[in-house]
Amino acid sequence: MSRELAIEGGAPVRTAMLPYGRQSIDDADIAAVTEVLRGDWLTTGPKVAEFEVALARATGATHAVAVNSGTAALHAAMHALEVGPRDEVIVPSLTFAATANAVLYTGGTPVFADVEADTLLLDVDDAATRITPRTKAIVAVDYAGQPCDYRALRDLCDDKDLRLVSDACHSLGGSFEGRPVGSLADLSCFSFHPVKHITTGEGGAVTTADATLAQRARMFRNHGITTDHRQRTERGAYDYDMVELGYNYRLTDLQCALGLGQLAKLGPFVDRRRALAAGYDRAFADLSAARPLATRPSRTHAYHLYVVQLTLERLRADRAKVFAALRAENIGVNVHYRPVHLHPYYRERLGTKPGMTPVAEAAYPRLLSLPMFATMTDGDADDVVAAMGKVTEAYA
Numbered sequence: 550m551s552r553e554l555a556i557e558g559g560a561p562v563r564t565a566m567l568p569y570g571r572q573s574i575d576d577a578d579i580a581a582v583t584e585v586l587r588g589d590w591l592t593t594g595p596k597v598a599e600f601e602v603a604l605a606r607a608t609g610a611t612h613a614v615a616v617n618s619g620t621a622a623l624h625a626a627m628h629a630l631e632v633g634p635r636d637e638v639i640v641p642s643l644t645f646a647a648t649a650n651a652v653l654y655t656g657g658t659p660v661f662a663d664v665e666a667d668t669l670l671l672d673v674d675d676a677a678t679r680i681t682p683r684t685k686a687i688v689a690v691d692y693a694g695q696p697c698d699y700r701a702l703r704d705l706c707d708d709k710d711l712r713l714v715s716d717a718c719h720s721l722g723g724s725f726e727g728r729p730v731g732s733l734a735d736l737s738c739f740s741f742h743p744v745k746h747i748t749t750g751e752g753g754a755v756t757t758a759d760a761t762l763a764q765r766a767r768m769f770r771n772h773g774i775t776t777d778h779r780q781r782t783e784r785g786a787y788d789y790d791m792v793e794l795g796y797n798y799r800l801t802d803l804q805c806a807l808g809l810g811q812l813a814k815l816g817p818f819v820d821r822r823r824a825l826a827a828g829y830d831r832a833f834a835d836l837s838a839a840r841p842l843a844t845r846p847s848r849t850h851a852y853h854l855y856v857v858q859l860t861l862e863r864l865r866a867d868r869a870k871v872f873a874a875l876r877a878e879n880i881g882v883n884v885h886y887r888p889v890h891l892h893p894y895y896r897e898r899l900g901t902k903p904g905m906t907p908v909a910e911a912a913y914p915r916l917l918s919l920p921m922f923a924t925m926t927d928g929d930a931d932d933v934v935a936a937m938g939k940v941t942e943a944y945a
């Protein structure tokens with residue numbers, strides 16, 4: 550193999566770009582979608598209810614409400630908890646913007662908390678220091694797919710009379726002390742975007758054990774109307790009540806048929822991700838230029854992402870240079886995430902600034918997400934390892 554970096558004119562480690570994430574769709578998935586296309590119900594039909602039952606079962610929840618994105622799931626969760634203009638909701642700064650945006654949608658104020666340096670999961674002690682008389686809820690983000698410390702979070706929320714929400718968009722298929730993600734908080738939010746564990750194109754869901762919260766989320770996805778089209782059809786009724794302001798956040802039957810097929814493969818999908826992660830862990834054990842994130846015992850990490858932190862002290866290059874060099878080797882690395890409070894919108898609107906969550910801010914320039922998806926081959930993973938070795942050696 551050429552040791553000259555591809556970015557400097559050498560041969561790349563591989564010829565085709567390996568993406569950081571990708572969906573895994575098989576012929577049965579395609580057949581399930583086309584079958585819906587031939588039927589009567591394209592939306593609000595039986596596949597939606599079927600998908601919700603299967604998802605509730607898979608996540609140890611009593612209720613699942615399917616919506617058309619993970620962002621809609623977070624919005625529905627904030628609505629269900631009646632977050633409003635006088636409320637604060639604690640969120641980690643190291644997350645996708647949607648986690649905090651959902652609080653703004655309902656008029657609440659996101660309050661940013663810091664993360665643990667080794668796992669990059671919400672630091673529960675730091676979150677506790679951000680609680681004020683206005684705090685209504687904490688949103689825990691299972692960053693990269695490892696569940697947060699739900700035991701400490703539950704204790705804190707019970708003690709302070711707060712509601713606990715899990716942004717589980719990274720952790721479907723994970724568990725904490727044997728209990729599945731989706732059953733660990735008052736409300737849990739999932740995304741079925743193509744890079745996530747299972748996909749419906751776009752899509753999401755809220756899971757809960759609380760019938761009232763589930764009903765609020767269910768109405769919210771359908772304009773705040775108490776019944777849906779299928780229920781009225783079955784009853785031969787035309788009239789309905791709109792009792793609060795909702796949205797059209799419905800997931801279609803086509804998407805739910807796809808979701809059902811995908812959900813049936815969740816176990817093998819997560820197993821494959823975990824096997825790839827174990828291979829990366831072994832390969833990077835003595836790579837001093839990059840450290841994988843720490844994992845905690847009694848948790849099943851679902852590995853939406855495989856994140857390393859670059860040891861910049863051992864490199865002559867910054868993250869941007871390492872990123873560009875790996876992309877040139879056709880390794881589709883990515884970065885998750887710039888801390889949300891550092892985005893211009895938040896700085897202008899909420900007055901957030903650097904220094905508010907120092908651990909997340911110190912981690913950000915070191916973060917790199919390596920390719921991770923269920924249909925990645927061992928050869929693909931070998932290419933990632935080879936490229937990481939080649940690039941970090943060149944910049945040592």
Ligand SMILES: *Cc1c(COP(=O)(O)O)cnc(C)c1O
Pocket residue numbers: 618619620621644645647648690716718719739740741742751752753
């Ligand atoms: C993907 C994701 C979302 C949003 O999901 P969409 O389906 O893209 O709307 C929210 N939070 C986190 C942490 C995510 O990774």
